[in-house]
Amino acid sequence: MSINNPLTKNIEEGRAPFTFAEYKAAGGYQSFANAVKMAPRDVMGQVKDAGLGGRGGAGFNTGLKWSFSPDPDGLPRYLVVNADEMEPGTFKDRLLMESDPHLLIEGMITASYAIQASTGYIFLRGEYTVAEENLLKAIAEAYDNGMLGKNIQGSDFSLDIYLHTSAGRYICGEETALINALEGKRANPRFKPPFPQVSGLWGRPTLVNNVETICNIPGILTHGVDWFKGLGLGEECGTRISGVSGRVKNPGCWEMPVGTTFRTLLEDYAGGMQDGYVLKAFLPGGGSTDFLMPEHLDLPMIPGDVAKAGSRLGTSLIMVLDDKTCPVGTVRNLIKFFAHESCGWCTPCRDGLPWVEHILNKMEEGEGEMKDIEILKEMCGYMGPGNTFCALAPGAAEPLQSSLKYFMDEYESHVKHGCSYN
Amino acid sequence: MTNIIASTALKARQLTEEEIHEIEHEKTHYPYAQAVGLEALKIVQKYQGWVSDESLLAVSEYLDIPPDDLEGVATFFNMIFRRPVGKNVILLCDSVACWMLGCDDLKAHITSTLGIDYGETTEDDMFTLIPVPCLGDCDKAPSMMVGRELYRNLTNEKIDQIIAGYKAKA
Ligand SMILES: Cc1cc2nc3c(=O)[nH]c(=O)nc-3n(C[C@H](O)[C@H](O)[C@H](O)COP(=O)(O)O)c2cc1C
Ligand code: SF4
Ligand code: FES
Numbered sequence: 063m064s065i066n067n068p069l070t071k072n073i074e075e076g077r078a079p080f081t082f083a084e085y086k087a088a089g090g091y092q093s094f095a096n097a098v099k100m101a102p103r104d105v106m107g108q109v110k111d112a113g114l115g116g117r118g119g120a121g122f123n124t125g126l127k128w129s130f131s132p133d134p135d136g137l138p139r140y141l142v143v144n145a146d147e148m149e150p151g152t153f154k155d156r157l158l159m160e161s162d163p164h165l166l167i168e169g170m171i172t173a174s175y176a177i178q179a180s181t182g183y184i185f186l187r188g189e190y191t192v193a194e195e196n197l198l199k200a201i202a203e204a205y206d207n208g209m210l211g212k213n214i215q216g217s218d219f220s221l222d223i224y225l226h227t228s229a230g231r232y233i234c235g236e237e238t239a240l241i242n243a244l245e246g247k248r249a250n251p252r253f254k255p256p257f258p259q260v261s262g263l264w265g266r267p268t269l270v271n272n273v274e275t276i277c278n279i280p281g282i283l284t285h286g287v288d289w290f291k292g293l294g295l296g297e298e299c300g301t302r303i304s305g306v307s308g309r310v311k312n313p314g315c316w317e318m319p320v321g322t323t324f325r326t327l328l329e330d331y332a333g334g335m336q337d338g339y340v341l342k343a344f345l346p347g348g349g350s351t352d353f354l355m356p357e358h359l360d361l362p363m364i365p366g367d368v369a370k371a372g373s374r375l376g377t378s379l380i381m382v383l384d385d386k387t388c389p390v391g392t393v394r395n396l397i398k399f400f401a402h403e404s405c406g407w408c409t410p411c412r413d414g415l416p417w418v419e420h421i422l423n424k425m426e427e428g429e430g431e432m433k434d435i436e437i438l439k440e441m442c443g444y445m446g447p448g449n450t451f452c453a454l455a456p457g458a459a460e461p462l463q464s465s466l467k468y469f470m471d472e473y474e475s476h477v478k479h480g481c482s483y484n
Numbered sequence: 485m486t487n488i489i490a491s492t493a494l495k496a497r498q499l500t501e502e503e504i505h506e507i508e509h510e511k512t513h514y515p516y517a518q519a520v521g522l523e524a525l526k527i528v529q530k531y532q533g534w535v536s537d538e539s540l541l542a543v544s545e546y547l548d549i550p551p552d553d554l555e556g557v558a559t560f561f562n563m564i565f566r567r568p569v570g571k572n573v574i575l576l577c578d579s580v581a582c583w584m585l586g587c588d589d590l591k592a593h594i595t596s597t598l599g600i601d602y603g604e605t606t607e608d609d610m611f612t613l614i615p616v617p618c619l620g621d622c623d624k625a626p627s628m629m630v631g632r633e634l635y636r637n638l639t640n641e642k643i644d645q646i647i648a649g650y651k652a653k654a
Binding site: 226230381392 | 515518557561575578579585616620622625634
């Protein structure tokens with residue numbers, strides 16, 4: 063038996079998610095029994111060897127990230143699942159949580175064993191009300207069936223999982239801001255180091271991982287490292303969920319081998335552009351990534367390859383910009399989002415983003431000046447990496463700087479004639 | 485900030501039994517009571533519709549969180565309402581995928597149908613209109629929520645039906 067779609071094998075559109083019994087009958091809840099026979103450090107080692115990269119945007123090796131947590135000292139340690147999913151254009155964690163909540167719970171149990179966490183929190187964005195209901199049900203079922211609580215499956219490992227629902231703020235997805243939010247504080251990011259693996263929630267070792275990252279854990283510990291490695295194309299390991307929004311024939315998200323190209327995603331899965339629209343550019347992985355152009359479509363969706371082309375894979379849910387949509391207006395919309403969601407802690411972000419938004423508004427209304435283009439370029443530098451307290455502002459600068467690179471003619475024509483798209 | 489609270493709120497109101505019961509339940513999830521500040525505000529909002537100064541002070545006293553700190557949390561989150569809202573809060577996504585697929589036109593349609601702009605409430609207190617950032621539903625854009633309900637692939641006609649549905653329920 064060889065499963066090639068471990069993340070979505072239980073998902074069927076229009077059907078209710080599997081109950082505990084159905085999930086188990088489909089081969090679920092086996093990974094903990096395998097893991098608990100090993101030392102926790104060896105479970106980490108397996109996850110590391112599997113080559114699983116974090117699916118929250120940065121792509122860091124998950125097992126390696128876990129291995130930075132200090133050895134247990136008998137005091138509490140935490141696993142936190144980042145389910146804040148607010149990056150514009152991203153809707154993959156919604157699918158996983160709404161449609162197969164037990165996969166996340168199983169992943170959390172096995173991951174918690176690896177890092178020896180006694181408590182797990184799911185930090186869920188408040189707007190995901192269906193995910194909230196389905197997760198609460200799944201957690202209750204897992205308790206009823208002895209997969210959560212004291213001495214799971216007769217082992218000496220115990221774990222509680224709680225669901226925290228947030229109230230809408232993008233910065234809470236940044237892992238140190240998330241930790242502040244969980245502690246009940248205003249969600250400004252924290253200084254790093256110390257990293258959360260060492261000192262996170264209430265000063266204790268804390269691992270923050272994305273939903274999809276954790277959903278990969280059951281497969282690795284059930285079917286093994288070699289199986290996981292074999293899922294990817296070429297040298298790549300595993301599968302991941304990629305998707306498309308914008309004017310394509312069939313927008314959505316799907317599980318596919320790591321290493322699939324943007325073209326396959328766009329043309330085979332999403333059915334290509336809608337009739338009458340031509341692809342002008344695309345954001346490869348959410349609103350905080352640099353635009354790529356049609357000539358980049360044959361790149362595999364791998365962080366390194368996308369970085370070489372001058373962007374980031376991010377969440378690997380792409381947004382297409384068509385020829386009838388204004389690129390300046392698109393960037394203005396993105397910047398408005400980031401300006402609104404800035405936590406206000408540091409100046410380049412708090413004051414820079416509204417200024418950029420103001421300039422882009424002027425341009426859209428035909429009141430831009432040539433010197434505004436220079437100001438925009440300069441702002442990209444101020445908001446860039448190293449000048450701000452967290453990665454929100456550098457992320458916001460990415461679509462701006464790349465649009466200045468690829469669409470300078472559009473900026474100039476906005477200054478001269480205003481916006482010519484309806 | 486202390487001044488703002490002191491000058492408008494008279495004093496904390498009494499939390500209801502239901503509110504206290506739910507806040508106590510949330511407290512069992514965390515080692516420190518202070519951690520449930522946001523949850524407590526959400527619970528209060530669920531029952532009262534919004535978070536008044538009196539409610540904020542009540543939660544502050546109940547959880548022993550300084551009012552300024554709790555206000556810092558309350559004002560931080562998009563979904564905590566520190567002003568009264570209508571019975572049904574329409575949360576229209578205005579982020580990039582929805583914008584590309586026409587959310588500005590939907591907004592104009594809602595505004596002309598209900599006579600309210602962003603941040604406003606209809607005179608009969610039935611609807612409040614608020615823009616929200618990306619609802620994580622971009623493949624079904626344009627999208628919006630009304631309260632806890634998600635509505636997708638919106639058109640003006642669909643919005644008319646949705647609004648009529650809520651009016652009929654009232
Ligand atoms: C402003 C900002 C928002 C973020 N939002 C999310 C999010 O919603 N979900 C997520 O998993 N990671 C988000 N991240 C990344 C997290 O900080 C963190 O890297 C991630 O949760 C780690 O999980 P992973 O190693 O499993 O990818 C965000 C980062 C920044 C800077
Ligand atoms: S970059 Fe923006 S979001 Fe990040 S700490 Fe600074 S102000 Fe806050
Ligand atoms: S942009 Fe509206 S749901 Fe994502």
